[in-house]
Amino acid sequence: xxxxxxxxxxxxxxxxxxxxxxxxxxxxxxxxxxxxxxxxxxxxxxxxxxxxxxxxxxxxxxxxxxxxxxxxxxxxxxxxxxxxxxxxxxxxxxxxxxxxxxxxxxxxxxxxxx
Amino acid sequence: xxxxxxxxxxxxxxxxxxxxxxxxxxxxxxxxxxxxxxxxxxxxxxxxxxxxxxxxxxxxxxxxxxxxxxxxxxxxxxxxxxxxxxxxxxxxxxxxxxxxxxxxxxxxxxxxxxx
Numbered sequence: 001x002x003x004x005x006x007x008x009x010x011x012x013x014x015x016x017x018x019x020x021x022x023x024x025x026x027x028x029x030x031x032x033x034x035x036x037x038x039x040x041x042x043x044x045x046x047x048x049x050x051x052x053x054x055x056x057x058x059x060x061x062x063x064x065x066x067x068x069x070x071x072x073x074x075x076x077x078x079x080x081x082x083x084x085x086x087x088x089x090x091x092x093x094x095x096x097x098x099x100x101x102x103x104x105x106x107x108x109x110x111x112x113x114x
Numbered sequence: 115x116x117x118x119x120x121x122x123x124x125x126x127x128x129x130x131x132x133x134x135x136x137x138x139x140x141x142x143x144x145x146x147x148x149x150x151x152x153x154x155x156x157x158x159x160x161x162x163x164x165x166x167x168x169x170x171x172x173x174x175x176x177x178x179x180x181x182x183x184x185x186x187x188x189x190x191x192x193x194x195x196x197x198x199x200x201x202x203x204x205x206x207x208x209x210x211x212x213x214x215x216x217x218x219x220x221x222x223x224x225x226x227x228x229x
Binding site: 044106 | 118120147149155157158159162170172205207212218219220221222223
């Protein structure tokens with residue numbers, strides 16, 4: 001059974017700080033890894049995705065994530081956060097043959113202090 | 115960017131009643147999905163739908179659940195009858211194709227409360 005774990009339920013940083021949101025997965029097959037963001041009262045928005053190639057993938061608004069097979073991780077990073085980055089971030093896994101069936105992590109709420 | 119609209123945003127009904135959740139997917143998308151999120155828990159896949167048929171459903175997609183998209187109108191999730199454990203936020207999503215690399219576009223969710 002594939003699982004996705006986001007160990008931090010809540011992360012708080014100051015505006016301008018860097019941040020890393022952690023995601024670990026458990027799955028042995030060929031998968032896609034992705035990150036979605038959910039602002040309060042809105043639907044999920046796609047940030048970025050990894051399947052193969054360069055393990056560091058760039059997303060929108062300065063976000064990037066790095067895949068590590070040895071650590072079974074796909075952590076999300078941003079070098080300098082803005083107050084508008086306050087949201088809940090979801091890591092997700094999908095199998096390469098499974099159409100649209102995403103397995104989500106529990107989500108990490110990112111709060112930005114001024 | 116492309117938007118998926120969900121109507122209504124909130125729905126309160128009595129246990130045993132029928133409810134229909136409506137989703138207006140992105141206009142040129144062909145694959146449609148429902149996900150369920152109980153408060154404080156992970157979002158979980160319910161069902162995907164293409165060309166008028168359910169492609170795959172999870173164990174959460176009980177017999178009381180059904181989906182359809184008649185004549186290209188709303189993509190709907192119907193629960194009949196509802197149970198207390200159906201209280202959750204239901205998210206609709208759509209994608210242009212069904213390949214795994216395709217990005218899903220999500221709606222803002224419908225919060226269903228069953229009393």
